[in-house]
Amino acid sequence: MGTLANHPAALPLSQAARPILAADVGGTHARVALVAQGVDARAPVQVLCHHRYVGAEWPSLAAILHDFLGKHAASAPQGVERCAIAIAGFVLGDSVANSNLPWRVSLSEIRSTLGTDTLEVVNDFEAVAYASQFVDRTEATTILPGQPADPRSPVIVMGPGTGLGSAVLLPGAPHAQVLSTEAGQIALAPGDEVETGIWRILARSRPYVSYEAIISGPGLLNTYRAVCELRGGEPSLTTPDAVSAAGIAGSDDAARTALDVFCAVLGGFVGDLAMLYGARGGIFLAGGILPQMREFLLASRFGERFFNKGVMRPFLEQVPVWLVDHGHLGVVGAATLHPGARVGASH
Incomplete structure (x- = not known):
């Protein structure tokens, strides 16, 4: 129902060996993945591992991300380079404004839990829209x-x-x-x-x-x-x-x-x-x-x-x-969306 295609126009991910922790968070589900740079320009992104969580079953987004990293530590032995989150709503101070989420999202809590200061937050459909350029339309x-x-x-x-x-x-x-x-x-x-x-x-x-x-x-x-x-x-x-x-x-x-x-x-x-x-x-x-x-x-x-x-x-x-099935679009978009590609968004 639509898959990510190899696309030479994708923004390259970091050359660092450490993967990116990427999440696509909606009102019902949180899709979390470790994403690395692809093998060449025709395969610019690679999802190493992923899991879909039911948000209401967890006390916070920080707890979900911590659980995911704990279960997939072998895929990131040196930790993650950064965390990129695509989420329904918009950033307002330390939190994300959205009444549909099952919990309050605290950005400082996520940074503290993950032990990183590098946290990027974008709107979920911004990320999906950016990733849409990598979709194989013939399979949608x-x-x-x-x-x-x-x-x-x-x-x-x-x-x-x-x-x-x-x-x-x-x-x-x-x-x-x-x-x-x-x-x-x-x-x-x-x-x-x-x-x-x-x-x-x-x-x-x-x-x-x-x-x-x-x-x-x-x-x-x-x-x-x-x-x-x-x-x-x-x-x-x-x-x-x-x-x-x-x-x-x-x-x-x-x-x-x-x-x-x-x-x-x-x-x-x-x-x-x-x-x-x-x-x-x-x-x-x-x-x-x-x-x-x-x-x-x-x-x-x-x-x-x-x-x-x-x-x-x-x-x-x-x-x-x-x-198109939402699938990995949100996490791929969050990991590859360049700050200069955002127009008229709140961050």
Whole structure:
């Protein structure tokens, strides 16, 4: 569903023998890896070992990193050169601002636990967007074929998980740049009467309804509960995974409707981003949710709503859309993202 390709344009990692400790931290999972420089320019990065942690099962991110290093000490006998973390949210003083994380992230605690002062923190979708240039597009799942991607044009990487992340890759020399965004917080625009009814229900409990209120794991559960209320029923499913599974299986009609709305709203939102950034380079759908619903997404109203942009349809018909498994993208992006490649981000 999309793998890292050998890519000569990657920023070389340090020549030092010590590997880099890299982590990709979301609201649900923390992916941690030891990353070393590849063998040559065609293989610029090498993931030595990796593990995916369930964040809520650990008291802190520092504890996760300490556990990982303890289990993989043989891969870093001289310690690590530095620690690079891609994380949902943004740095605010000593902590990371994000209400979706299961614990407070203390940068000083991580430095103390690891015994290093060299700690780099970037937004998680910044890292994924930077790593997207190393993805073999022929191995990604094509959602909309479009035309051959323009290598000079922006590439969007976005995806729902515990939240809704989005970033833009801007090709260029000597290296690509990444524009970090908070596009998931754009105001939700309902596309039909059902979505308007869902919006009204969501608006009762919050002063502002963003796209993330539907296009995320918690958003899918929000949508399911709203659909049940619109139909005068009681929700029986209590987790996003349960809603997704029941919707795909067709065992719960409200869940199936919620999943249909999720995919339709996603299509409209992605189409808006494609127009906003002129993304002829293509769009990667990532995140932790979409790979689980690949077949449903392919058969959904995603494409219908993506193209439903009036006079802009001919432009959107040129834009390819791929689904890629998040996999190692975040840790590779964190390890290779050059500070000069970051545009408009908070660190």
